[in-house]
Amino acid sequence: xxxxxxxxxxxxxxxxxxxxxxxxxxxxxxxxxxxxxxxxxxxxxxxxxxxxxxxxxxxxxxxxxxxxxxxxxxxxxxxxxxxxxxxxxxxxxxxxxxxxxxxxxxxxxxxxxxxxxxxxxxxxxxxxxxxxxxxxxxxxxxxxxxxxxxxxxxxxxxxxxxxxxxxxxxxxxxxxxxxxxxxxxxxxxxxxxxxxxxxxxxxxxxxxxxxxxxxxxxxxxxxxxxxxxxxxxxxxxxxxxxxxxxxxxxxxxxxxxxxxxxxxxxxxxxxxxxxxxxxxxxxxxxxxxxxxxxxxxxxxxxxxxxxxxxxxxxxxxxxxxxxxxxxxxxxxxxxxxxxxxxxxxxxxxxxxxxxxxxxxxxxxxxxxxxxxxxxxxxxxxxxxxxxxxxxxxxxxxxxxxxxxxxxxxxxx
Amino acid sequence: xxxxxxxxxxxxxxxxxxxxxxxxxxxxxxxxxxxxxxxxxxxxxxxxxxxxxxxxxxxxxxxxxxxxxxxxxxxxxxxxxxxxxxxxxxxxxxxxxxxxxxxxxxxxxxxxxxxxxxxxxxxxxxxxxxxxxxxxxxxxxxxxxxxxxxxxxxxxxxxxxxxxxxxxxxxxxxxxxxxxxxxxxxxxxxxxxxxxxxxxxxxxxxxxxxxxxxxxxxxxxxxxxxxxxxxxxxxxxxxxxxxxxxxxxxxxxxxxxxxxxxxxxxxxxxxxxxxxxxxxxxxxx
Numbered sequence: 273x274x275x276x277x278x279x280x281x282x283x284x285x286x287x288x289x290x291x292x293x294x295x296x297x298x299x300x301x302x303x304x305x306x307x308x309x310x311x312x313x314x315x316x317x318x319x320x321x322x323x324x325x326x327x328x329x330x331x332x333x334x335x336x337x338x339x340x341x342x343x344x345x346x347x348x349x350x351x352x353x354x355x356x357x358x359x360x361x362x363x364x365x366x367x368x369x370x371x372x373x374x375x376x377x378x379x380x381x382x383x384x385x386x387x388x389x390x391x392x393x394x395x396x397x398x399x400x401x402x403x404x405x406x407x408x409x410x411x412x413x414x415x416x417x418x419x420x421x422x423x424x425x426x427x428x429x430x431x432x433x434x435x436x437x438x439x440x441x442x443x444x445x446x447x448x449x450x451x452x453x454x455x456x457x458x459x460x461x462x463x464x465x466x467x468x469x470x471x472x473x474x475x476x477x478x479x480x481x482x483x484x485x486x487x488x489x490x491x492x493x494x495x496x497x498x499x500x501x502x503x504x505x506x507x508x509x510x511x512x513x514x515x516x517x518x519x520x521x522x523x524x525x526x527x528x529x530x531x532x533x534x535x536x537x538x539x540x541x542x543x544x545x546x547x548x549x550x551x552x553x554x555x556x557x558x559x560x561x562x563x564x565x566x567x568x569x570x571x572x573x574x575x576x577x578x579x580x581x582x583x584x585x586x587x588x589x590x591x592x593x594x595x596x597x598x599x600x601x602x603x604x605x606x607x608x609x610x611x612x613x614x615x616x617x618x619x620x621x622x623x624x625x626x627x628x629x630x631x632x633x634x635x636x637x638x639x640x641x642x643x644x645x646x647x648x649x650x651x652x653x654x655x656x657x658x659x660x661x662x663x664x665x666x667x668x669x670x671x672x673x674x675x676x677x678x679x680x681x682x683x684x
Numbered sequence: 685x686x687x688x689x690x691x692x693x694x695x696x697x698x699x700x701x702x703x704x705x706x707x708x709x710x711x712x713x714x715x716x717x718x719x720x721x722x723x724x725x726x727x728x729x730x731x732x733x734x735x736x737x738x739x740x741x742x743x744x745x746x747x748x749x750x751x752x753x754x755x756x757x758x759x760x761x762x763x764x765x766x767x768x769x770x771x772x773x774x775x776x777x778x779x780x781x782x783x784x785x786x787x788x789x790x791x792x793x794x795x796x797x798x799x800x801x802x803x804x805x806x807x808x809x810x811x812x813x814x815x816x817x818x819x820x821x822x823x824x825x826x827x828x829x830x831x832x833x834x835x836x837x838x839x840x841x842x843x844x845x846x847x848x849x850x851x852x853x854x855x856x857x858x859x860x861x862x863x864x865x866x867x868x869x870x871x872x873x874x875x876x877x878x879x880x881x882x883x884x885x886x887x888x889x890x891x892x893x894x895x896x897x898x899x900x901x902x903x904x905x906x907x908x909x910x911x912x913x914x915x916x917x918x919x920x921x922x923x924x925x926x927x928x929x930x931x932x933x934x935x936x937x938x939x940x941x942x943x944x945x946x947x948x949x950x951x952x953x954x955x956x957x958x959x960x961x962x963x964x965x966x967x968x969x
Contacts, residue, residue: 296878299968303961314701357699357811360963366699377809385734397726398810 278482279332284364339493342503373449379440384429417442548650727820782899792825796869848932860947867954
């Protein structure tokens with residue numbers, strides 16, 4: 273299957289100046305040169321300037337979701353803004369094929385005095401939608417946002433930040449992007465809404481869109497992206513399969529910004545994070561077998577401790593291939609559901625193992641809603657997935673995943 | 685500078701450090717402005733509907749300053765504190781016509797200068813042609829102009845003045861003034877983004893400029909002040925609007941034609957400059 277390039281970035285750099293006055297002087301000088309068609313010194317740094325992005329090179333294909341991770345100030349947002357055309361690169365070239373949509377700051381341009389309804393039209397126009405298009409999609413936008421009619425007719429200044437994001441995302445989601453740039457927006461809505469956004473993104477991907485996804489919530493990258501890039505001090509230091517890039521970043525060779533377990537932090541804030549005591553992968557008879565047939569259902573038994581009812585976050589499930597350390601499939605369950613279904617601390621779920629025959633491990637993690645990294649992790653014994661009577665696994669598209677994880681939480 | 689002539693495929697967008705030179709830039713400017721007409725209209729409607737939403741007096745605010753100006757100058761004139769040469773029109777009508785035209789320019793310039801700075805996160809977070817902000821901010825001044833036209837009609841009726849039929853041509857005659865205003869605004873809006881001094885300076889300059897414009901006095905036909913009609917590009921528009929409203933002909937066709945030319949040139953220069961420089965400046969606003 274030939275893969276079509278949607279975004280092509282070659283040798284792209286961008287410099288900034290931290291001193292306000294100096295940057296004004298440079299801007300004025302550059303502008304004067306530009307107006308007079310004189311050459312502008314783009315390749316070298318003047319005093320006070322630094323490279324926010326240096327020699328970025330990458331490609332993005334249709335139907336692909338690329339995760340962009342790195343510490344604060346590594347240049348991730350600058351890359352997105354250049355792709356969006358908000359910033360012009362100082363060197364290099366960016367080629368984009370397809371309508372670009374950006375979820376960089378959803379609801380930018382919402383006027384606080386206008387009602388939600390009026391703002392949908394203004395914001396839609398800013399995002400390049402025509403009046404007719406907006407009228408046709410209006411009900412769908414409102415439906416997606418989940419806002420009530422009364423809320424819709426109230427001025428936006430009365431909205432909570434969550435409502436603001438819901439409406440902004442709903443408008444942006446209806447601009448039919450072929451290339452979507454996402455910057456940290458999913459971390460604001462409640463879990464139900466985040467779930468809806470994730471489904472929307474997978475639908476876009478299935479429809480052949482290309483997505484670049486910037487986030488600090490690393491498990492989201494594992495969940496949604498097959499490939500990831502790691503940035504450090506403006507440079508792309510690693511590109512590859514999402515799991516290995518995330519692992520590299522987590523492993524802490526990122527210096528002070530590397531990930532570390534956050535149990536301690538949570539403890540200080542009162543209460544302790546949920547802890548996974550035991551994780552077992554069972555077959556129908558309740559035994560822990562060493563082999564499963566492709567497509568068969570396994571019973572997952574997770575014993576949890578400290579199920580704080582106030583805890584916000586999710587339980588994350590991943591299936592990984594033992595020697596390749598690649599996440600092959602993943603799923604997540606909001607913590608509220610976990611606490612409701614496993615009041616005694618034991619959560620049972622059924623998981624359908626659809627993967628290319630190999631040796632696998634299941635792992636389960638507790639993710640906080642805001643924390644940078646997971647709070648706790650448990651890994652199952654490894655087991656073999658072997659070809660079985662049910663034939664080869666059905667893998668949609670043939671390219672996106674090597675495996676599928678179908679998760680059913682009992683009682684749900 | 686070597687511009688890489690690498691044609692974009694259909695539906696492809698290319699971003700490079702260099703802008704598009706020459707005729708390409710002009711074509712791009714026109715097509716961008718045309719493509720964003722709906723957006724301009726939307727933003728205009730937004731500003732329009734928000735403007736007086738939390739006020740009691742609403743559009744009275746468009747008229748009140750003008751009424752006060754007219755009242756003050758009429759009183760000063762009556763009291764012989766500020767005597768001006770005899771005017772053909774009753775003095776209050778004379779001042780009202782002048783102020784209405786002047787405010788179209790001054791109000792538009794003030795609002796449009798603040799348009800980029802006032803757009804907040806829109807500029808740093810969303811991609812769209814920024815010309816739209818300047819144009820839609822200026823549009824508010826057109827609304828005020830329309831509201832004041834009602835006041836002008838009321839004054840004409842009250843003073844029993846029959847307008848010349850050419851009064852209908854006044855909006856058309858003032859188009860080059862709008863061009864002049866937009867051209868200057870393109871420059872000041874960007875400059876204000878860079879250094880906020882510009883936003884502070886514009887009202888100050890406008891105050892002086894008003895007194896150098898025949899708003900509250902007739903343009904003298906001799907003496908050094910007569911030069912104003914050629915030095916101040918706003919002056920001929922004020923004169924022309926009065927002429928078309930009451931006389932039915934242009935008393936100063938030469939200076940008016942010159943001012944129209946200046947207006948168009950300033951507009952094109954400002955627009956081109958804005959388009960060329962904006963991508964580099966927008967990131968600093």
